Amino acid sequence: MREPPYATVLKPYGEALTALARTRPEIVCLGADLTRQTETDLFRDAIPERFFNAGMAEANMIGIAAGLARAGHVVFVNTFGVFCTRRCFDQIAMAVAYPRLNVRLVGFMPGLSSPGGPSHQAIEDVALMRALPNMMVLEPADATEIRQAVVALAGHVGPVYMRLKRGESPLIFEESHRLQLDRAQILAGRGHSDVCLIAAGMMLPAALAAARTLEREGLAVAVINAPVIKPLDGATILAAARESRVIISAENHSIIGGLGSAVAEVLAGAGLGVPLHRVGIADVFAESGSREYLFSRYGLDTQAIVRTAWEALARPGPVPCAPSVPASPGTYAPV
């Protein structure tokens, strides 16, 4: 793994999808008036005959995707996560999930990474998509995982919802990292730990930074990256949980129905009495603002994870302070 501030990559999804589609004629790309924002301008310019802009009509776009998929295409549907899931839930359920079609719903700008306020913040997209039978839910953490996810998804049978950070993607993992569609990865702390952090997507850098702060205080910390939120790799989570005093999930999403809930289901199902604390959006609608402002105001920053761990373990003394990592232009650091 690399160290923060992370180098960033522009349009890793758009590049990977376009490269793949050149060799896979069955891939079709749909969008809803957010072509550049979803990195699919690359696809549009390279393979215009297989790119269709549905305009601001998401429900229809899902139906078109379903028709194309029934005829044998693998369809990548691209828009912001909030519009992709809220506006057309019935269409996704009936036209895509129920018939188990090869449609990949790619929702950009997850959680509070949008400055646009509640209308543009996908805070329950994972909950909605996780509830649908047949639907796989994916949240890669960096450009390396995004590139690998695109290739893996092309070979997967059935519908997938993938939420992606908009704009520059950090490079957290080395090229040797392998994303698998049925695995969570223990990134740090094998064996006994005081606290096990389970994170996905944009919360992974924060979890890694929180782990470093806690380790400096003498705590043993495990970090699990869970890019596949459904089906969640329960075996890996349970193995780590059995060795931990406290579990903390971290997600850029409502604490209801997302990664934290999925972890809770695994723990409760196994009868494991390990305390679970969910770091995420606390069942509220947020507001407009910068990522830095929103992540710290709504408890999605590194410090929130450190504080949650410190209090869950009932450590004496003040909560240690997570040092902020300055990010220069072209680099990325967690809030």
Next chain:
Amino acid sequence: MTLLQGLIKLPQHRWRATVDGSTMPSQQYSPVRRLATRIRLNATRMVAIQGFGYLGQALSSAEIFATLFGGGVLRPGHDRFVLSPGHYVIALYAVAAEVGLLDPAELASYGRDGTQLEAIGSERTPLVDLVCGSLGQGLSAAVGFALASQLAGEQRDTFAFLSDGEMEEGQVWEAAMFASHQRRRMGRLIAIIDANNSQVDGAVSSVTTLEPLADKWRAFGWQVLEVDGHDVAALDQALKRRSPDAPLALIARTSCLGRLRCLPTTLDAHFLKLDEPLRAALERELTQELASADA
């Protein structure tokens, strides 16, 4: 999967034997018209078993299904058929049993526990490329099918059966707009609209104002033809008149009472309760009609 693939294989002559309704005067009792009456009779018997069901949908659409499946319009194994309002699936079962695509004995299982012939179509429904239960979704998928055919360079038509009530859903108009924008690719897309002016709460016109329906589709950039939906010759001619320059909306004006004399005009035919006197009257009128046609 294309239409009818993997189902009972029919001898080809069954299809070639169908009649081109356009050559017949509309008043003559053509085989397609006879098929429509058989659809009504089958549907009446299917609904009679439980005493309720979507009979009105079969009564209003009988000529449309007869023209599509018995008039040589829809080429089995080649063209695609999307049934958007899944409540109409009763008419599909009824016609399929007549043209050899479905064992007629299966009709008795309509709407019963464990049946393949569910009362509202689903992914388990045989015979169609897609049937939607949630209204307003079928045209979008039909556009997807038509795009796929065009991308593959195939010469196959995509038929989407729609109802007027579901045009209250905005998605229908999203699809209409998209298809018109892509009109060069949509010359083989045909939307057949059963305009029976019926929805759950009563007449569509009492709930909202869809009219002028033809003007709306025209304004959305479609070819529009409007016919008496109980006239098989008119339906047949309309489907053969279309040009390949744009998608076609065929508005079929119909009645949920199917112009049957025995049904009181005050009846709520959207979800028809079929008591014994009504069932007997329907059976009598339809069998008499068939008998006199055969005479």
